[in-house]
Amino acid sequence: MAAGATYEPIATASGTGSSTTITFASIPQTYTDLVIIAANIDIQIDDMGARLNQDSGSNYSRTRIVGDSSGANSYRNSNLSKVYFGYKDNTAGTQTYGILNLMNYSNSTTYKTGIARYVTHSSGYGIMAEVYLWRSTAAITRIDIDSGNANFSTNCKFTLYGIAAA
Amino acid sequence: MPILGTVASQFSSKPFNSFESIATYTVGGGGAANIEFTSIPSTFKHLQIRGIGNVPAGATSLTVQFNSDTTNANYFYHELYGSGSGAAVALAKSGGQPLYLQYWGGLPSTSNIYGAGIIDILDYTDTNKYKTVRSLGGYDANGSGYIMFDSGLWMDTSAITSIKLAPSPNSFAQYSSFALYGIKGV
Numbered sequence: 001m002a003a004g005a006t007y008e009p010i011a012t013a014s015g016t017g018s019s020t021t022i023t024f025a026s027i028p029q030t031y032t033d034l035v036i037i038a039a040n041i042d043i044q045i046d047d048m049g050a051r052l053n054q055d056s057g058s059n060y061s062r063t064r065i066v067g068d069s070s071g072a073n074s075y076r077n078s079n080l081s082k083v084y085f086g087y088k089d090n091t092a093g094t095q096t097y098g099i100l101n102l103m104n105y106s107n108s109t110t111y112k113t114g115i116a117r118y119v120t121h122s123s124g125y126g127i128m129a130e131v132y133l134w135r136s137t138a139a140i141t142r143i144d145i146d147s148g149n150a151n152f153s154t155n156c157k158f159t160l161y162g163i164a165a166a
Numbered sequence: 167m168p169i170l171g172t173v174a175s176q177f178s179s180k181p182f183n184s185f186e187s188i189a190t191y192t193v194g195g196g197g198a199a200n201i202e203f204t205s206i207p208s209t210f211k212h213l214q215i216r217g218i219g220n221v222p223a224g225a226t227s228l229t230v231q232f233n234s235d236t237t238n239a240n241y242f243y244h245e246l247y248g249s250g251s252g253a254a255v256a257l258a259k260s261g262g263q264p265l266y267l268q269y270w271g272g273l274p275s276t277s278n279i280y281g282a283g284i285i286d287i288l289d290y291t292d293t294n295k296y297k298t299v300r301s302l303g304g305y306d307a308n309g310s311g312y313i314m315f316d317s318g319l320w321m322d323t324s325a326i327t328s329i330k331l332a333p334s335p336n337s338f339a340q341y342s343s344f345a346l347y348g349i350k351g352v
Contacts, residue, residue, distance in 0.1 A: 061311075
């Protein structure tokens with residue numbers, strides 16, 4: 001019944017110290033879901049996020065829960081310009097980690113939705129989970145991750161995985 | 167794969183083989199009252215269900231049922247959810263509810279907007295303990311939405327061989343799609 005191994009690494013990328021953007025382009029359409037893991041984000045970010053197919057319009061939104069020093073709260077942001085999956089990181093020696101799940105990314109029928117989780121250990125910040133929406137039916141072929149602030153350092157690691165359903 | 171402005175490389179080999187696709191269901195034009203994975207092989211350590219769903223008309227929660235067990239008293243859950251404003255809310259099953267893991271109430275029924283969910287079913291073949299589930303999902307509709315983090319319990323020691331997903335009430339809309347994966351262990 002099982003159709004074989006999946007959850008395959010497609011590509012990996014590191015920061016260069018001279019760019020605020022990481023790009024995964026020409027993404028194969030042979031998977032069902034994509035997962036991006038962002039690790040060791042040790043720079044000053046300001047709502048790190050992903051633009052899909054170079055769409056910088058106000059076509060993104062999210063509903064989220066946040067746990068931080070002020071308790072557990074929920075927020076909504078409409079008409080955003082990217083999918084957020086990183087928090088602020090203000091404290092030297094701390095890192096942000098983020099996981100972005102892009103569900104059914106290659107279909108051309110539904111708006112694209114997915115789930116993100118991220119964490120930072122900076123004072124005053126904490127953990128977050130969100131459901132996002134990109135109001136486009138286009139298959140996702142390119143993802144640009146932007147720090148929202150400083151250049152990604154060489155410590156910043158990004159891995160793109162593909163998960164294929166049977 | 168070209169990567170712009172970064173140090174990057176495409177993987178030339180596929181080093182991982184512990185996550186396998188088992189089965190997928192995508193709902194056709196007539197909708198579907200439920201989706202059921204049957205004859206689940208016992209050769210994995212954990213299971214994961216990943217999917218998107220839209221349910222036309224009205225408030226709807228996603229119910230999960232194992233091995234065709236319809237006795238609601240055998241299921242329990244706790245949930246932390248957010249509705250987009252105010253404090254996050256924690257709750258537990260009340261009354262005779264089934265196992266609810268997602269809530270898609272208020273999702274626009276005629277749009278292209280779908281909810282998303284990832285459900286992990288842990289140690290599903292272990293006949294020495296009750297089965298535990300965790301789930302993260304919800305939907306956003308650019309002005310409305312929910313996000314939910316759930317734990318679930320099926321108070322039965324049987325190995326799980328079938329899983330039924332069903333909206334309650336209503337049915338899955340066309341293009342709703344759920345995939346079952348197996349995760350190997352040692």
